[in-house]
Amino acid sequence: MKILGIEHIGIAVNDLANDSPFWNHILNIKHHSTETVESQGVTTDxxxxxxxxVELLESLKPDSPISKFIDKKGSGIHHVCFEVDDITNAIKELKENNIQVLTDKYLIGAEGFKVVFIHPKSTGGVLVELAEKP
Amino acid sequence: MKILGIEHIGIAVNDLANDSPFWNHILNIKHHSTETVESQGVTTDxxxxxxxxVELLESLKPDSPISKFIDKKGSGIHHVCFEVDDITNAIKELKENNIQVLTDKYLIGAEGFKVVFIHPKSTGGVLVELAEKP
Known part of the structure; x- marks a missing residue:
């Protein structure tokens, strides 16, 4: 597969209103968009x-993946997303190499990207997302 | 301050020999360098x-920051590093905003970068590194 770069890092936050000013006003990174992704149970900022x-992730409900992550590990970096040129081919290659993907086909994530997640068991503990630009 | 981009993500691994093939051979990301950073007690790959x-971090000794992180949270993403244009100015700004930095002055990190770490208390749980290219 061909990785084109780090598309984003996903950060689980307790509260966007409290946590976003560090990224926006201290680090001075420009705000791009805010979106609700119902399928993941999150608001992404x-x-x-x-x-x-930098994708800040606030949970919409108590049983979402982000809520569970914060319960277990605390707020912090949740995943890293790499842009790929061809996600269908990437999923095929991962399966051929017995790498555990969370879904058999890509899902549609934030910004309309085609995305798939790789299980941390297959990566040494890191939740890795692959994404193809829409 | 001016952030120029995500320089790297740092990943705490138990064992480079076991954990590096995923990044190198499955994701097919090109190996750049391997270096021992005595001041941090790690080998960086x-x-x-x-x-x-992607900076894989294997601890050189039981009491290093990476060992302590793995004991507490398990292997996984340890920090994110942003490239800045001027680290001395960035440290000054952080202090003026009561953001807790781990050192008063920059240190020399991997690849000769001038680096400083921001305490997760000030960021919502994320260990953030800032780095100026040598």
């Missing part, structure tokens, strides 16, 4: 360095 | 997407 984005 | 690097 996205900041763009122009060379990799 | 760096892979470069050309748009953000």
């Amino acid at each position: 996205i900041y763009d360095t122009q060379k990799g984005k | 760096i892979y470069d997407t050309q748009k953000g690097k």
